[in-house]
Amino acid sequence: xTTFSLLAAADAAAAKSGGPVDDIIRLFGSFGVDWHHLLPxxxxxxxxxxxxxxxxxxxxxxxxEERNRLIAQGLAxxxxxxxxxxxxxxxxxxxLNAAADESARVLAExxxxxAKTVEAAKSEAAAAAAEVLRKGQAALEADRARMLNxxxxxxxRLVVDASGKVLGQTLDDAQRARLNEAxxxxxxx
Numbered sequence: 001x002t003t004f005s006l007l008a009a010a011d012a013a014a015a016k017s018g019g020p021v022d023d024i025i026r027l028f029g030s031f032g033v034d035w036h037h038l039l040p041x042x043x044x045x046x047x048x049x050x051x052x053x054x055x056x057x058x059x060x061x062x063x064x065e066e067r068n069r070l071i072a073q074g075l076a077x078x079x080x081x082x083x084x085x086x087x088x089x090x091x092x093x094x095x096l097n098a099a100a101d102e103s104a105r106v107l108a109e110x111x112x113x114x115a116k117t118v119e120a121a122k123s124e125a126a127a128a129a130a131e132v133l134r135k136g137q138a139a140l141e142a143d144r145a146r147m148l149n150x151x152x153x154x155x156x157r158l159v160v161d162a163s164g165k166v167l168g169q170t171l172d173d174a175q176r177a178r179l180n181e182a183x184x185x186x187x188x189x
Contacts, residue, residue, distance in 0.1 A: 156180040159180075163179060
């Protein structure tokens with residue numbers, strides 16, 4: 001009996017409360033929801049959401065997408081510019097290295113040319129000095145030969161004059177020439 005009485009009491013309470021739907025309606029009513037105005041309020045809310053989505057949210061999302069696209073484009077451009085800068089730096093370094101190599105080559109050529117020029121100038125100076133020395137020696141030899149001839153001639157004249165004085169006679173030109181030749185031959189040995 002107690003089981004039966006409990007079931008009966010639960011059915012009576014359920015009939016009195018009006019079921020679970022009535023409990024939900026009372027709960028919403030305690031929060032200020034009026035069931036008679038709920039459907040028009042839902043329609044108004046749906047219209048508000050639709051208008052806000054169409055005129056506020058969609059343009060804002062479009063602007064955000066555009067900004068995101070511009071940011072992505074800017075990042076891509078920055079990356080490309082960085083890559084171009086790195087390539088330009090490499091090209092500049094390569095050109096600088098090539099210029100340094102070229103300048104080293106030109107400097108080496110200039111040094112070699114200067115060394116050749118100095119060598120040529122030294123050899124020219126040595127040749128000129130040798131030529132001056134040869135000419136000087138030739139002139140000295142010519143002067144020596146001329147002086148020897150003069151001395152021989154003078155000595156021969158002195159011998160002829162001394163012979164004439166020793167002999168006490170005056171020599172004619174033929175005798176003088178003969179004595180001069182004999183003296184010159186004797187001095188030449």
